[in-house]
Amino acid sequence: MRNGTTLLLLAAMTLAGAACLTAWGAGPAVAASLEPTDSGAPSATVIFPVGEKPNPKGAGMKPVVFNHLVHEKKIEDCMACHHTGDPVSCTTCHTVEGKAEGNFVTLERAMHATDIAKRDQGNTPQSCVSCHERRLSQRQCAGCHALVKPARNAAWCAVCHTGAPSMSAQQLQQGIAEKLPEAQNEALAAEVVLGKKPVAYLTGLQAPYKVVIDALAQQYEPSVFTHRRHVSSLMERIKDDKLAQAFHTRPETLCSTCHHNSPLSATPPKCGNCHTTTIDPKNPTRPTLKAAYHLQCMGCHKAMKVGRPLNTDCATCHKQRAPQRAE
Numbered sequence: 001m002r003n004g005t006t007l008l009l010l011a012a013m014t015l016a017g018a019a020c021l022t023a024w025g026a027g028p029a030v031a032a033s034l035e036p037t038d039s040g041a042p043s044a045t046v047i048f049p050v051g052e053k054p055n056p057k058g059a060g061m062k063p064v065v066f067n068h069l070v071h072e073k074k075i076e077d078c079m080a081c082h083h084t085g086d087p088v089s090c091t092t093c094h095t096v097e098g099k100a101e102g103n104f105v106t107l108e109r110a111m112h113a114t115d116i117a118k119r120d121q122g123n124t125p126q127s128c129v130s131c132h133e134r135r136l137s138q139r140q141c142a143g144c145h146a147l148v149k150p151a152r153n154a155a156w157c158a159v160c161h162t163g164a165p166s167m168s169a170q171q172l173q174q175g176i177a178e179k180l181p182e183a184q185n186e187a188l189a190a191e192v193v194l195g196k197k198p199v200a201y202l203t204g205l206q207a208p209y210k211v212v213i214d215a216l217a218q219q220y221e222p223s224v225f226t227h228r229r230h231v232s233s234l235m236e237r238i239k240d241d242k243l244a245q246a247f248h249t250r251p252e253t254l255c256s257t258c259h260h261n262s263p264l265s266a267t268p269p270k271c272g273n274c275h276t277t278t279i280d281p282k283n284p285t286r287p288t289l290k291a292a293y294h295l296q297c298m299g300c301h302k303a304m305k306v307g308r309p310l311n312t313d314c315a316t317c318h319k320q321r322a323p324q325r326a327e
Helices: 002-032 068-074 107-112 128-135 139-145 154-158 169-176 182-195 227-238 242-247 251-257 289-303
Strands: 045-047 064-066 211-213 223-225
Touching (some): 107 128, 139 227, 139 251, 169 182, 227 251
Antiparallel strands (some): 045 064, 211 223
């Protein structure tokens, strides 16, 4: 019996030792699996809602896992984010309540502000949101985002505010108090980064080859819209864009630019299901079908700086009909 008890005790000690190795050794190993940064900064880090008050699990802002490696590759100058010239953590100056070191600019404001006044001296600060919105003006993004503005809802927030699946309530409170060991922070961040899977975008072959728009064909011949060509072109432009991959969390997202008020689907309803040929008395502010087509097509072409066709060159999209001969 004594030997059996000893064996059980040894087994328990072995399991406990393995658990300790997992807790203290696996974390750094996971973090080390990420590509190192050129600057020597952590490849990924968890930004906690640092403040004077505790933040119980599930309440308040969820921590943000910041992929430093991806951002460092996109930004030439570290001072774009570390605008004071000192590359310290953002929460050194900006906290939930705000403090004197950061001119009482709260953490929420520092990360989300878009109306940032240009500084006469030194670097003009950038927030996460202001930087991302400036990226949306680039050609490959502008066609869609000139027409559709992302809804700042819970799903939009959750792209960044993810926390980490294995984060404990104790680690959350340690992070808020800035007492979480750096190795644990990096391990939690790496867990999220490595767990993200790229979105499988739709391919051109999944879209209709051509769409014949004939609902308004009176003065002009029906317009033939090269649907597959447009989808393929847009997909090709953003296929390697990390920002697009982060926020376009469903393959059908790109369809929502044109089919903007329909549920996300690869087979959305036709424009004529919502837009009528004449003004709808029940929805007087809704564009007519003709206006909807032209606002979408011309708006996208203008934002993406597509030179042809000109907005005044009607016959490029729909050939003018020959006058009918009187019998």
